[in-house]
Amino acid sequence: MSTGWRFLLSSRWGGYLALTVVFALVCVLLGCWQLARRADALAENNRVAANYDAVPRPVADVLDGLDSFDESQKWVTVSLTGSYLESEQLLVRNRPSGGQPGFELLVPFRLDDGSVFVVDRGWLPTGQEQDKPDDIPSAPQGEVTVVARLKASEPKLEGRSAAAGEIPSVDLPTIAEQLDLPTYTGAYGDLASETPSAETGQLETRPPEDEGPHLSYAFQWFVFALLGFLGLGYAARQEYRSLNADDPEEKERAAERERRRKAKAKSDNDIEDELIDRSATR
Incomplete structure (x- = not known):
């Protein structure tokens, strides 16, 4: 050096x-x-x-067990036949949508084999004068065929409390404990359609790709x-x-840079003068 x-x-x-x-x-x-x-x-x-748009398959054919779910199965469409347990429905708190506070409506669904699958029947806004939805739509009665899209169970939020009939997250193991029934704890489903149909909350739309x-x-x-x-x-x-600065070679390089700067300034001035002259002759 x-x-x-x-x-x-x-x-x-x-x-x-x-x-x-x-x-x-x-x-x-x-x-x-x-x-x-x-x-x-x-x-x-x-x-x-x-x-998302795959042909629905029976949930038992997609999920190997009650606690089974793989991330690759997210949004897979499954079909369910049975009846809603409307008396066991739950509201998931703190679910904003479009900047508005609200809830997700979860309704357990008992299949023909006796197992229970949790269905999200849509988003409901918080009421105008209460910390609950003003109106909670009723699920269809009797035998219903449901098509839903799979989503994973959510983590349990430690230290979070909720009023009766509410839950702080879609924590399926906790829901299964409350139901005391054989319940799918690996995944739940966003409602896509149901037959017969009934009023629902705001259903989730297709995610943008x-x-x-x-x-x-x-x-x-x-x-x-x-x-x-x-x-x-x-x-x-x-x-x-x-x-x-006193090195001869550096002085020469500095002088060359100065010459280039002056030449560029002169060239810029010439261009500016030419533009002024053209403007004056119009």
């Missing part, structure tokens, strides 16, 4: 390099995180495309990592010029 660059061996510049490396590593990690989020979004898009801006965000983070090193190099070059 020439004498003029020995300042890079100082502890100060060692610290600058360390900070730049840390900054670049953070940027790379954030970029990889965005790529992972994109991969998750693409996987969800693939599940929607493969499962959108991967989001994660790829562009990842690219930006990787560029930021590169810019960190470019910035460090530029700062080193500027300090070199400051410390070696």
Whole structure:
């Protein structure tokens, strides 16, 4: 290393390099995180495309057991035949939709084999004068055929309480304990249709198949990592010029930069004068 660059061996510049490396590593990690989020979004898009409009199959043919569910089965359509246990229905609290607070209406459904599958019959807004829906639609009575789309059980929210007839999350094992019946605890279903039909809450619509801006965000983070090193190099070059201003070679390079600057300024002035002249002759 020439004498003029020995300042890079100082502890100060060692610290600058360390900070730049840390900054670049953070940027790379954030970029990889965005790529992972994109991969998750693409996987969800693939599940929607493969499962959402599939021909319904009996739930027992899709789920191997009461506690069975795999993430690849999300949105799979299943058919159920039996009757609603309307007296055991539950409201899931804190379910906003479109910026409005509300509830999800869960109604256990007893199948012909005696097992119970929880059906989400839609979203209901919070009442105008009470912390409950103003109107809760009744489920069809008697034998009903239901088509639903599978979703995973939600985690239990420790320390969260709820009033009678309510629950803080779609925690299927807790619901199964309350029912004291053989209940599917791996998955529940968003209602797609029922025969005979009845009034429901606001049913969930098909999720948009959108991967989001994660790829562009990842690219930006990787560029930021590169810019960190470019910035460090530029700062080193500027300090070199400051410390070696009396060096003949550096003086010649500075003079050349000045000549280029003046030539560019002159060229810009000539263009501006030409535009003014053209405007004046009109």
